[in-house]
Amino acid sequence: MDEKEFSLKDTLFSGQCFRVSENNGVYKVICGVGDNTRTISVRQDETDILRRDPFWSFFFDLDTDYSAMKQEFSSVSPIMKEACEYAPGIRILNQNPWEALCSFVVSQNNNIKRIMTIIETMCKTFGFVTSCGEYCFPTCDTLAGASDEKLRSTGLGFRAPYIINTAAAVAEGKIDFDYLKTAPVEEAAKVLMNVKGIGPKVADCALLFGCHRLDCFPVDVWMKRVMKTYFNGAGPDIFKRNAGVAQQYLFHWARTSGELK
DNA sequence: GTCCAGGTTTTTA
DNA sequence: TAAAAACATGGA
Numbered sequence: 511m512d513e514k515e516f517s518l519k520d521t522l523f524s525g526q527c528f529r530v531s532e533n534n535g536v537y538k539v540i541c542g543v544g545d546n547t548r549t550i551s552v553r554q555d556e557t558d559i560l561r562r563d564p565f566w567s568f569f570f571d572l573d574t575d576y577s578a579m580k581q582e583f584s585s586v587s588p589i590m591k592e593a594c595e596y597a598p599g600i601r602i603l604n605q606n607p608w609e610a611l612c613s614f615v616v617s618q619n620n621n622i623k624r625i626m627t628i629i630e631t632m633c634k635t636f637g638f639v640t641s642c643g644e645y646c647f648p649t650c651d652t653l654a655g656a657s658d659e660k661l662r663s664t665g666l667g668f669r670a671p672y673i674i675n676t677a678a679a680v681a682e683g684k685i686d687f688d689y690l691k692t693a694p695v696e697e698a699a700k701v702l703m704n705v706k707g708i709g710p711k712v713a714d715c716a717l718l719f720g721c722h723r724l725d726c727f728p729v730d731v732w733m734k735r736v737m738k739t740y741f742n743g744a745g746p747d748i749f750k751r752n753a754g755v756a757q758q759y760l761f762h763w764a765r766t767s768g769e770l771k
Numbered sequence: 772g773t774c775c776a777g778g779t780t781t782t783t784a
Numbered sequence: 785t786a787a788a789a790a791c792a793t794g795g796a
Contacts (some may be wrong), residue, residue, distance in 0.1 A: 525777055614777075621776035624794065667792030671781080709779045732775035761777070 516572060517599025518554050524600055526719045526764040528626045529633070529647070540644045541569065541681040543606050544637075544743035545647040556726040571601045573723075576755070579732070580633025586748055589740040590756065603719060607687040608680055609647045611702070613674050624665070628721055631664040655675035672707025679705050691721045697702050717741045728752045736764045740742045 518537045520648035522530040522692035529540040538551045552559065560566040567573060585590035605754060615633075617625050617760060629647075631668060636648035636656060653661075654677035661670035680687045685705070691700040695717065702713040729737070746753035764770045 517791090525776085617776090618778040619776060619791080620793085621795080625778075634772070662792085665793065668779095668790085669792080711778060715777070730775065731775090732777070763775085 511561070511572075511704065512599075513554060514598045515576075516557060517571065517597065520555060520597040520600045520762065521570065521603065524597070524758060525622050525765070526758065527603055527605055527610075528622070528629045529547070530626075533687060537709060539726045540642075540647075541605060543549055543609050543647045544649045545646070547640045547642055547644060549642045549644050568604050571604055574601070577599060579752050579755055580759075581750060582752075583759065585714075587741065590749075590760070592769075593756075594684055595760040596763045596767055597759065601753055602722065602724065602758060604722055606647070607690065607716065607720035611680070611685075611708075611712075611716040612647070612650075612653070612673065612676060614715040614719070615676050615707060616666065616669060617715070618672075618709075618712060620667065620669075628665045632661075632666075635660065636665050638699045650666070650677040650680040654681040662697055669707070672705075675705050675707050687721060687734070690717060691723070693724060695723055699726075714754075719756075724754045725751045729757075732761055732770075733757060735770060736760050739770065 511641060523538055524531075527539070527541065531538045535553050537553070538549065540547065540549045542548050548565065550761055555586070559569055561572055571719070571724045580594040584594050603714050606642040613629060616628055620628075633647055633749040636652050637646040640646045653673055656674065658670050658674065685701060688698060690701065693701075698717055698721070699710065702708050702716060703710065711728050711730055714726040718726040718728060727749075737745075741748065744759070749756035
């Protein structure tokens with residue numbers, strides 16, 4: 511697959527997932543929770559094999575037409591067009607919703623490198639080695655029953671109780687991902703924000719990256735800068751129904767192109 | 772030593 | 785209601 515159509519590098523390293531690495535052009539992903547954990551190692555020039563595999567094709571969202579979306583975004587403004595052309599191969603992953611939610615609770619007031627380190631430590635501390643040969647992302651039941659002290663030992667700091675709260679809400683069924691995938695977005699966000707430790711940003715990330723709600727538009731410190739500097743403080747409505755996808759192009763461009771400091 | 776990171780909660784005015 | 789401080793930690 512052409513890198514402009516689908517880029518492993520830009521999709522995996524644009525801050526939407528965290529159990530990823532790259533070595534000599536080989537991109538490795540570990541995804542999923544507990545016994546359902548999967549892993550793959552693949553080069554950019556081998557991405558055609560992903561198309562033929564139902565699981566990975568879904569995970570990387572390869573059946574969705576992004577060119578139409580990019581065209582629509584590009585007409586909004588020259589900067590948006592630049593962001594689309596900067597990394598046109600970004601797609602929004604279909605991640606396990608619990609993994610995404612938990613990961614973005616870890617992400618608050620944190621940087622991507624450290625988020626990755628903490629999540630790996632959590633997997634080694636609370637996960638187990640599955641048939642795929644890797645430590646799994648811990649289940650919500652495991653983390654709901656974990657002690658604050660042991661969680662802090664993974665580097666979570668003040669986020670430890672937030673993780674416990676979130677895990678408990680999922681384990682008890684207060685957070686139902688099937689509901690989050692279909693409910694009106696405002697309702698879905700409200701359910702998430704009932705948990706102490708989940709605010710609007712984490713809720714939007716969980717919905718966008720874990721429930722494929724492409725209208726969710728997470729605003730972190732980078733997006734705040736972008737919208738203020740280049741869009742006169744406008745909101746997500748200028749990008750219409752797939753604003754979350756536009757957000758991901760802008761976020762990645764802002765963070766890595768060097769245009770915005 | 773200070774500042775910052777894909778924020779949120781708590782405290783203060 | 786709104787602004788500021790507190791929260792852990794490691795890298796720049």
